[in-house]
Amino acid sequence: MDMHSKNQLTAAVAPRYIQVSKIEKHVILDEYCANTGLNRNYATRKLKREFLDPPEERSVRKRNRPSIYGEVLAPLITLWETADSPCGWRLKELLPDLIQKAISYDELPVSEEQIALLLSISSSTIDRMLKGQWRLKRKKTNSQTRKGNPYTMIPFAVDCGKVCSIGILEIDLVAHCGGSAVGRFVNTLSTTEFITGWQESEAIRGKHKEAVRAGLVEIQKRLPIPLKGIDFDSGSEFVNDVIWQFCQEMKLTISKSRPYTKNDNAHIEQKNWTNVRRVIGYLRFDTEEELKLLNDLYRNELRLYINFFQPSGKLISKQRVGSRVKRVYDKPKTPYRRILERDDVDPANKRKLKAIYDELNPFELKRRIDDKLAKLVSLTQRKGAA
Numbered sequence: 001m002d003m004h005s006k007n008q009l010t011a012a013v014a015p016r017y018i019q020v021s022k023i024e025k026h027v028i029l030d031e032y033c034a035n036t037g038l039n040r041n042y043a044t045r046k047l048k049r050e051f052l053d054p055p056e057e058r059s060v061r062k063r064n065r066p067s068i069y070g071e072v073l074a075p076l077i078t079l080w081e082t083a084d085s086p087c088g089w090r091l092k093e094l095l096p097d098l099i100q101k102a103i104s105y106d107e108l109p110v111s112e113e114q115i116a117l118l119l120s121i122s123s124s125t126i127d128r129m130l131k132g133q134w135r136l137k138r139k140k141t142n143s144q145t146r147k148g149n150p151y152t153m154i155p156f157a158v159d160c161g162k163v164c165s166i167g168i169l170e171i172d173l174v175a176h177c178g179g180s181a182v183g184r185f186v187n188t189l190s191t192t193e194f195i196t197g198w199q200e201s202e203a204i205r206g207k208h209k210e211a212v213r214a215g216l217v218e219i220q221k222r223l224p225i226p227l228k229g230i231d232f233d234s235g236s237e238f239v240n241d242v243i244w245q246f247c248q249e250m251k252l253t254i255s256k257s258r259p260y261t262k263n264d265n266a267h268i269e270q271k272n273w274t275n276v277r278r279v280i281g282y283l284r285f286d287t288e289e290e291l292k293l294l295n296d297l298y299r300n301e302l303r304l305y306i307n308f309f310q311p312s313g314k315l316i317s318k319q320r321v322g323s324r325v326k327r328v329y330d331k332p333k334t335p336y337r338r339i340l341e342r343d344d345v346d347p348a349n350k351r352k353l354k355a356i357y358d359e360l361n362p363f364e365l366k367r368r369i370d371d372k373l374a375k376l377v378s379l380t381q382r383k384g385a386a
Contacts, residue, residue, distance in 0.1 A: 099118060190272055202219050283377065
Protein backbone atom coordinates (compact mmCIF):
# COMPACT_ATOMS: atom_id res chain seq x y z
CA MET A 1 0.00 0.00 0.00
CA ASP A 2 1.45 3.34 -1.02
CA MET A 3 1.38 6.51 1.10
CA HIS A 4 -1.59 8.00 -0.77
CA SER A 5 -3.68 4.87 -0.11
CA LYS A 6 -2.63 4.87 3.57
CA ASN A 7 -3.77 8.47 3.94
CA GLN A 8 -7.11 7.68 2.30
CA LEU A 9 -7.64 4.72 4.63
CA THR A 10 -6.69 6.87 7.64
CA ALA A 11 -9.23 9.52 6.68
CA ALA A 12 -11.95 6.87 6.42
CA VAL A 13 -11.08 4.99 9.65
CA ALA A 14 -10.30 7.95 11.97
CA PRO A 15 -13.91 9.18 12.65
CA ARG A 16 -15.09 5.65 13.44
CA TYR A 17 -12.06 4.92 15.61
CA ILE A 18 -12.60 7.98 17.83
CA GLN A 19 -16.31 7.29 18.51
CA VAL A 20 -16.24 3.58 19.45
CA SER A 21 -15.43 1.88 22.76
CA LYS A 22 -11.98 0.76 23.87
CA ILE A 23 -12.59 -2.89 22.88
CA GLU A 24 -13.79 -1.88 19.42
CA LYS A 25 -10.79 0.45 19.09
CA HIS A 26 -8.54 -2.58 19.64
CA VAL A 27 -10.22 -4.48 16.77
CA ILE A 28 -10.09 -1.48 14.40
CA LEU A 29 -6.43 -0.85 15.25
CA ASP A 30 -5.55 -4.52 14.55
CA GLU A 31 -7.18 -4.30 11.13
CA TYR A 32 -5.65 -0.88 10.37
CA CYS A 33 -2.11 -1.99 11.28
CA ALA A 34 -2.46 -5.22 9.30
CA ASN A 35 -3.41 -3.24 6.18
CA THR A 36 -0.88 -0.42 6.50
CA GLY A 37 2.04 -2.17 8.23
CA LEU A 38 2.37 0.74 10.70
CA ASN A 39 3.48 0.46 14.33
CA ARG A 40 0.51 0.40 16.74
CA ASN A 41 1.63 3.39 18.80
CA TYR A 42 2.27 5.44 15.68
CA ALA A 43 -1.04 4.30 14.16
CA THR A 44 -2.91 5.43 17.29
CA ARG A 45 -1.35 8.91 17.15
CA LYS A 46 -1.99 9.15 13.41
CA LEU A 47 -5.69 8.28 13.71
CA LYS A 48 -6.25 10.72 16.58
CA ARG A 49 -4.47 13.52 14.75
CA GLU A 50 -6.43 12.84 11.56
CA PHE A 51 -9.70 13.33 13.47
CA LEU A 52 -8.71 16.23 15.73
CA ASP A 53 -6.64 18.12 13.15
CA PRO A 54 -7.71 17.09 9.60
CA PRO A 55 -5.45 18.17 6.71
CA GLU A 56 -7.99 20.52 5.15
CA GLU A 57 -8.23 22.47 8.43
CA ARG A 58 -4.56 22.26 9.31
CA SER A 59 -3.10 25.78 9.29
CA VAL A 60 0.46 26.55 8.37
CA ARG A 61 2.42 27.32 11.50
CA LYS A 62 3.96 30.73 11.40
CA ARG A 63 6.76 32.30 13.35
CA ASN A 64 5.69 33.81 16.65
CA ARG A 65 7.53 36.99 15.68
CA PRO A 66 7.92 38.68 12.30
CA SER A 67 11.29 38.51 10.60
CA ILE A 68 13.42 41.60 11.17
CA TYR A 69 15.79 40.84 8.30
CA GLY A 70 13.47 41.51 5.36
CA GLU A 71 14.93 44.96 4.72
CA VAL A 72 18.47 43.59 4.35
CA LEU A 73 17.63 40.84 1.85
CA ALA A 74 18.66 42.91 -1.19
CA PRO A 75 22.07 43.98 0.20
CA LEU A 76 22.61 40.44 1.53
CA ILE A 77 22.07 39.00 -1.96
CA THR A 78 24.51 41.56 -3.40
CA LEU A 79 27.16 40.61 -0.84
CA TRP A 80 26.47 36.90 -1.39
CA GLU A 81 26.89 37.22 -5.16
CA THR A 82 30.06 39.27 -4.72
CA ALA A 83 31.44 36.51 -2.49
CA ASP A 84 30.67 33.94 -5.25
CA SER A 85 27.62 32.38 -3.59
CA PRO A 86 29.09 30.73 -0.47
CA CYS A 87 27.01 28.93 2.15
CA GLY A 88 25.76 30.87 5.17
CA TRP A 89 28.45 29.40 7.42
CA ARG A 90 31.23 30.86 5.24
CA LEU A 91 29.42 34.09 4.36
CA LYS A 92 28.80 34.88 8.04
CA GLU A 93 32.55 35.08 8.70
CA LEU A 94 33.17 37.14 5.55
CA LEU A 95 30.39 39.72 6.06
CA PRO A 96 32.39 42.16 8.27
CA ASP A 97 35.17 42.41 5.68
CA LEU A 98 32.76 42.69 2.75
CA ILE A 99 30.68 45.38 4.44
CA GLN A 100 33.80 47.37 5.30
CA LYS A 101 35.00 47.18 1.69
CA ALA A 102 31.53 48.07 0.37
CA ILE A 103 31.45 51.21 2.51
CA SER A 104 35.05 52.18 1.70
CA TYR A 105 34.49 51.97 -2.07
CA ASP A 106 30.87 53.20 -1.97
CA GLU A 107 29.63 49.98 -3.58
CA LEU A 108 26.57 49.35 -1.44
CA PRO A 109 24.22 52.03 -0.05
CA VAL A 110 23.30 50.68 3.41
CA SER A 111 22.19 52.50 6.55
CA GLU A 112 23.64 52.05 10.02
CA GLU A 113 20.60 49.99 11.02
CA GLN A 114 21.04 47.66 8.02
CA ILE A 115 24.73 47.23 8.82
CA ALA A 116 23.85 46.26 12.39
CA LEU A 117 21.29 43.74 11.13
CA LEU A 118 23.73 42.24 8.60
CA LEU A 119 26.39 41.82 11.29
CA SER A 120 23.94 40.22 13.73
CA ILE A 121 22.40 37.73 11.30
CA SER A 122 23.13 34.06 11.95
CA SER A 123 24.41 31.58 9.39
CA SER A 124 21.15 29.58 9.57
CA THR A 125 19.10 32.70 8.84
CA ILE A 126 21.39 33.51 5.91
CA ASP A 127 20.75 30.05 4.46
CA ARG A 128 16.98 30.43 4.91
CA MET A 129 16.92 33.87 3.29
CA LEU A 130 19.03 32.77 0.34
CA LYS A 131 17.31 29.43 -0.15
CA GLY A 132 16.61 28.77 -3.81
CA GLN A 133 18.85 31.56 -5.12
CA TRP A 134 21.11 29.26 -7.05
CA ARG A 135 21.41 25.67 -8.22
CA LEU A 136 24.66 23.91 -8.95
CA LYS A 137 24.77 21.50 -11.84
CA ARG A 138 27.80 19.39 -11.39
CA LYS A 139 29.15 17.34 -14.30
CA LYS A 140 31.69 14.56 -14.33
CA THR A 141 34.22 13.91 -17.06
CA ASN A 142 36.58 11.06 -17.76
CA SER A 143 39.88 11.19 -15.89
CA GLN A 144 42.99 12.08 -17.89
CA THR A 145 45.44 10.63 -15.30
CA ARG A 146 47.93 7.95 -16.39
CA LYS A 147 50.51 6.16 -14.27
CA GLY A 148 54.12 7.23 -14.84
CA ASN A 149 57.76 6.64 -13.84
CA PRO A 150 59.89 6.96 -11.72
CA TYR A 151 56.93 5.60 -9.78
CA THR A 152 58.77 3.56 -7.17
CA MET A 153 61.16 6.39 -6.23
CA ILE A 154 58.43 8.68 -4.87
CA PRO A 155 56.87 7.76 -1.48
CA PHE A 156 53.15 7.65 -0.80
CA ALA A 157 51.82 10.65 1.11
CA VAL A 158 50.17 8.40 3.72
CA ASP A 159 53.62 7.02 4.61
CA CYS A 160 55.16 10.48 5.14
CA GLY A 161 53.26 11.38 8.30
CA LYS A 162 51.04 14.35 9.07
CA VAL A 163 51.87 17.67 7.36
CA CYS A 164 52.67 20.21 10.10
CA SER A 165 54.87 22.78 8.34
CA ILE A 166 53.61 25.48 5.99
CA GLY A 167 54.66 25.46 2.33
CA ILE A 168 53.49 22.02 1.09
CA LEU A 169 51.42 22.21 -2.12
CA GLU A 170 48.92 19.66 -3.33
CA ILE A 171 48.82 19.89 -7.14
CA ASP A 172 46.65 18.48 -9.91
CA LEU A 173 45.72 19.05 -13.55
CA VAL A 174 42.18 19.97 -14.65
CA ALA A 175 41.51 19.26 -18.33
CA HIS A 176 39.62 21.80 -20.46
CA CYS A 177 38.83 19.37 -23.26
CA GLY A 178 35.09 19.90 -23.56
CA GLY A 179 33.39 16.68 -24.55
CA SER A 180 36.42 15.14 -26.29
CA ALA A 181 39.99 14.42 -25.20
CA VAL A 182 41.21 14.25 -28.82
CA GLY A 183 44.03 16.61 -29.78
CA ARG A 184 45.92 19.15 -27.70
CA PHE A 185 44.01 21.35 -25.31
CA VAL A 186 44.60 23.61 -22.33
CA ASN A 187 44.95 22.21 -18.81
CA THR A 188 44.86 24.12 -15.54
CA LEU A 189 47.69 23.34 -13.13
CA SER A 190 45.79 23.81 -9.87
CA THR A 191 47.62 24.03 -6.54
CA THR A 192 46.58 24.58 -2.94
CA GLU A 193 48.76 25.00 0.14
CA PHE A 194 48.00 22.31 2.70
CA ILE A 195 47.87 24.38 5.92
CA THR A 196 46.50 27.77 4.84
CA GLY A 197 44.58 26.82 1.68
CA TRP A 198 46.39 29.46 -0.41
CA GLN A 199 45.48 28.73 -4.04
CA GLU A 200 47.39 29.37 -7.25
CA SER A 201 46.62 28.21 -10.79
CA GLU A 202 48.43 28.30 -14.13
CA ALA A 203 47.09 27.36 -17.55
CA ILE A 204 49.39 25.17 -19.65
CA ARG A 205 49.06 23.62 -23.10
CA GLY A 206 48.84 19.83 -22.99
CA LYS A 207 50.16 17.63 -20.19
CA HIS A 208 53.83 17.43 -21.12
CA LYS A 209 56.22 17.22 -18.18
CA GLU A 210 58.16 20.31 -19.33
CA ALA A 211 54.94 22.35 -19.43
CA VAL A 212 54.08 21.18 -15.91
CA ARG A 213 57.55 22.18 -14.69
CA ALA A 214 57.23 25.62 -16.27
CA GLY A 215 53.83 26.05 -14.61
CA LEU A 216 55.28 25.15 -11.21
CA VAL A 217 58.04 27.72 -11.66
CA GLU A 218 55.47 30.44 -12.42
CA ILE A 219 53.35 29.47 -9.43
CA GLN A 220 56.38 29.43 -7.12
CA LYS A 221 57.11 33.08 -8.03
CA ARG A 222 53.63 34.15 -6.87
CA LEU A 223 53.52 32.27 -3.58
CA PRO A 224 53.62 34.50 -0.45
CA ILE A 225 55.43 31.74 1.45
CA PRO A 226 58.50 29.62 0.56
CA LEU A 227 57.71 26.40 -1.32
CA LYS A 228 58.88 23.37 0.68
CA GLY A 229 57.30 20.41 -1.07
CA ILE A 230 54.67 19.11 -3.48
CA ASP A 231 52.18 16.27 -3.35
CA PHE A 232 50.34 14.91 -6.42
CA ASP A 233 48.56 11.91 -7.90
CA SER A 234 50.19 9.04 -9.80
CA GLY A 235 49.81 10.56 -13.27
CA SER A 236 52.73 10.52 -15.69
CA GLU A 237 52.57 14.33 -15.96
CA PHE A 238 53.92 14.44 -12.37
CA VAL A 239 55.70 11.13 -11.87
CA ASN A 240 58.60 11.62 -14.28
CA ASP A 241 62.29 12.50 -14.38
CA VAL A 242 61.73 16.24 -15.06
CA ILE A 243 59.55 16.85 -11.98
CA TRP A 244 61.83 14.61 -9.92
CA GLN A 245 64.87 16.63 -10.98
CA PHE A 246 63.05 19.91 -10.32
CA CYS A 247 62.30 18.85 -6.74
CA GLN A 248 65.91 17.77 -6.21
CA GLU A 249 67.25 21.09 -7.49
CA MET A 250 64.84 23.15 -5.34
CA LYS A 251 65.30 20.84 -2.31
CA LEU A 252 61.58 20.10 -2.14
CA THR A 253 59.93 17.15 -0.45
CA ILE A 254 57.93 15.03 -2.85
CA SER A 255 55.08 12.53 -2.35
CA LYS A 256 52.22 10.99 -4.29
CA SER A 257 48.76 9.64 -3.59
CA ARG A 258 47.76 6.01 -3.90
CA PRO A 259 46.12 5.03 -7.21
CA TYR A 260 42.30 5.34 -7.27
CA THR A 261 42.32 6.92 -3.78
CA LYS A 262 41.20 10.52 -4.23
CA ASN A 263 40.98 11.17 -0.49
CA ASP A 264 44.78 11.11 -0.39
CA ASN A 265 44.59 14.39 -2.32
CA ALA A 266 41.31 15.58 -0.83
CA HIS A 267 42.28 19.25 -0.55
CA ILE A 268 43.17 19.78 -4.21
CA GLU A 269 40.35 17.54 -5.47
CA GLN A 270 37.86 19.79 -3.66
CA LYS A 271 39.53 22.98 -4.93
CA ASN A 272 39.45 21.63 -8.50
CA TRP A 273 35.70 22.08 -8.28
CA THR A 274 35.32 25.31 -6.30
CA ASN A 275 38.21 27.25 -7.87
CA VAL A 276 38.39 25.85 -11.41
CA ARG A 277 35.33 23.92 -12.63
CA ARG A 278 32.77 26.11 -10.91
CA VAL A 279 34.44 29.27 -12.23
CA ILE A 280 35.78 28.26 -15.66
CA GLY A 281 33.26 25.54 -16.54
CA TYR A 282 33.56 22.62 -18.97
CA LEU A 283 34.23 24.31 -22.31
CA ARG A 284 37.12 23.30 -24.58
CA PHE A 285 40.09 25.68 -24.75
CA ASP A 286 42.80 24.90 -27.29
CA THR A 287 43.93 28.20 -28.81
CA GLU A 288 46.77 30.52 -27.84
CA GLU A 289 44.36 33.40 -27.24
CA GLU A 290 42.30 31.34 -24.78
CA LEU A 291 45.47 30.21 -23.01
CA LYS A 292 46.67 33.81 -22.55
CA LEU A 293 43.28 34.99 -21.30
CA LEU A 294 43.07 32.13 -18.79
CA ASN A 295 46.51 32.95 -17.42
CA ASP A 296 45.64 36.64 -17.27
CA LEU A 297 42.67 35.68 -15.07
CA TYR A 298 44.63 33.21 -12.93
CA ARG A 299 47.59 35.53 -12.32
CA ASN A 300 45.56 38.60 -11.41
CA GLU A 301 41.93 38.95 -10.35
CA LEU A 302 40.98 35.34 -9.61
CA ARG A 303 43.90 34.57 -7.26
CA LEU A 304 43.29 37.79 -5.33
CA TYR A 305 39.55 37.15 -5.12
CA ILE A 306 39.95 33.55 -3.90
CA ASN A 307 42.81 34.07 -1.45
CA PHE A 308 41.58 37.31 0.11
CA PHE A 309 37.79 37.00 -0.04
CA GLN A 310 36.85 33.30 -0.12
CA PRO A 311 36.79 31.77 3.39
CA SER A 312 36.72 28.04 3.98
CA GLY A 313 36.58 25.85 7.06
CA LYS A 314 39.17 23.23 7.97
CA LEU A 315 38.47 19.91 9.64
CA ILE A 316 39.74 19.86 13.24
CA SER A 317 38.66 16.38 14.31
CA LYS A 318 36.26 13.57 13.53
CA GLN A 319 34.84 10.82 15.72
CA ARG A 320 32.74 7.82 14.82
CA VAL A 321 29.62 7.53 16.96
CA GLY A 322 27.79 4.34 16.06
CA SER A 323 27.03 4.45 12.35
CA ARG A 324 27.72 8.18 12.07
CA VAL A 325 30.89 10.26 11.90
CA LYS A 326 30.88 13.50 13.88
CA ARG A 327 33.11 16.13 12.26
CA VAL A 328 34.26 19.34 13.96
CA TYR A 329 35.41 22.31 11.84
CA ASP A 330 37.06 25.58 12.76
CA LYS A 331 35.56 28.96 11.82
CA PRO A 332 35.74 29.74 8.09
CA LYS A 333 38.74 31.93 7.27
CA THR A 334 40.35 33.15 4.07
CA PRO A 335 43.87 31.92 3.18
CA TYR A 336 45.04 35.49 3.77
CA ARG A 337 43.75 35.43 7.38
CA ARG A 338 45.26 32.01 8.03
CA ILE A 339 48.68 33.23 6.87
CA LEU A 340 48.47 36.28 9.16
CA GLU A 341 47.78 33.98 12.12
CA ARG A 342 50.85 31.82 11.49
CA ASP A 343 53.94 32.48 13.59
CA ASP A 344 56.23 30.71 11.09
CA VAL A 345 55.55 33.20 8.25
CA ASP A 346 58.01 36.05 7.66
CA PRO A 347 56.56 39.35 9.07
CA ALA A 348 57.73 41.12 5.90
CA ASN A 349 55.52 38.81 3.80
CA LYS A 350 52.60 39.53 6.11
CA ARG A 351 53.08 43.27 5.67
CA LYS A 352 53.11 42.87 1.89
CA LEU A 353 49.87 40.89 2.00
CA LYS A 354 48.28 43.48 4.31
CA ALA A 355 49.22 46.26 1.88
CA ILE A 356 47.69 44.32 -1.02
CA TYR A 357 44.49 43.64 0.95
CA ASP A 358 44.04 47.32 1.83
CA GLU A 359 43.99 48.22 -1.87
CA LEU A 360 41.52 45.52 -2.98
CA ASN A 361 37.88 46.09 -3.84
CA PRO A 362 36.05 42.71 -3.98
CA PHE A 363 33.16 44.21 -5.94
CA GLU A 364 35.48 45.46 -8.68
CA LEU A 365 37.38 42.15 -8.67
CA LYS A 366 34.14 40.24 -9.19
CA ARG A 367 33.15 42.50 -12.10
CA ARG A 368 36.53 42.03 -13.78
CA ILE A 369 36.37 38.26 -13.33
CA ASP A 370 32.88 38.15 -14.88
CA ASP A 371 34.03 40.32 -17.80
CA LYS A 372 37.00 38.05 -18.55
CA LEU A 373 34.87 34.92 -18.25
CA ALA A 374 32.36 36.41 -20.69
CA LYS A 375 35.20 37.15 -23.09
CA LEU A 376 36.48 33.58 -22.71
CA VAL A 377 33.05 32.18 -23.58
CA SER A 378 32.84 34.56 -26.54
CA LEU A 379 36.18 33.29 -27.87
CA THR A 380 34.97 29.71 -27.63
CA GLN A 381 31.66 30.46 -29.36
CA ARG A 382 33.40 32.41 -32.12
CA LYS A 383 35.76 29.47 -32.66
CA GLY A 384 32.79 27.07 -32.88
CA ALA A 385 30.97 29.31 -35.36
CA ALA A 386 34.03 29.45 -37.59
